């Protein structure tokens with residue numbers, strides 16, 4: 001099931017090859033002759049959209065939306081792909097979708113790549129070298145050619161929340177028994193109240209293709225306020241994954257994240273020395289969303305018959321990911337640790353058994 005996309009093309013004025021977005025710049029560049037072409041920004045503002053109007057509109061489920069069929073303008077090859085941009089698998093020319101299926105939410109904004117391939121490789125190299133107890137073969141992962149610049153879709157959510165809660169406030173007090181020993185007790189009081197908060201740009205992944213645990217580590221510092229309004233030029237020469245997590249599900253994840261913050265607010269509101277939370281009932285209003293494309297250098301490598309992922313933020317160069325552990329190196333370290341402990345114990349015992357010596361540690365120092 002595919003639909004054809006003629007694709008956006010950015011031919012080089014000098015040599016006719018396809019231009020690619022150059023990380024860290026606001027220009028397209030030709031990989032063959034180096035020609036630069038400034039990207040003209042068409043729309044300034046990134047807009048948070050009203051969730052209620054999207055939620056009430058019927059959409060086909062994401063799984064029924066056909067894949068894109070890209071036709072390479074350089075070699076004519078057809079590529080079927082679940083992406084919004086890719087490179088031709090035969091000639092490496094960039095292909096970028098020029099329209100979005102009406103059943104999909106189109107990307108609203110993009111954080112263009114700041115970190116280029118060489119810098120990403122350098123950060124990866126530092127990360128790999130600083131991993132303790134990694135197998136030697138893993139130390140060559142940074143030489144792998146699989147470093148792919150990929151825009152990963154994320155949902156961002158805004159909401160005004162109002163949460164009614166019930167719980168208990170614990171206050172400490174001290175009692176003294178007949179022997180004069182003080183002990184601490186807690187007196188509990190019923191507590192109820194309301195807390196409110198406005199959330200802005202809670203970022204959650206919109207794809208299951210990459211580990212959420214690692215994405216969330218990168219996601220703590222995405223500067224969503226710096227996102228630019230979506231323009232296909234930023235995608236040229238890079239991969240862009242279509243989202244596979246529906247916005248409804250994304251909102252569910254965002255609410256879980258908000259709930260953790262709300263619970264902290266409730267505990268602060270209850271006050272006292274300890275808190276018990278019995279119930280929190282949150283109502284959400286003014287919910288806004290957008291689909292953002294965030295830049296990640298992806299490395300997938302095979303190790304021990306399993307595939308592993310490492311992510312380098314295309315914004316900050318921060319690295320997170322999976323790494324193998326060397327059973328040999330860990331075992332060796334444990335043995336060394338045991339030997340050191342045994343030697344220490346030996347000397348302690350020795351110095352104890354020479355008890356009666358006037359100087360401490362004399363049993364050792366005397367030799």
Ligand SMILES: [Zn+2]
Nearest residue numbers: 012015030033
């Ligand atoms: Zn050129």
Ligand SMILES: [Zn+2]
Nearest residue numbers: 072075088091
């Ligand atoms: Zn091609």
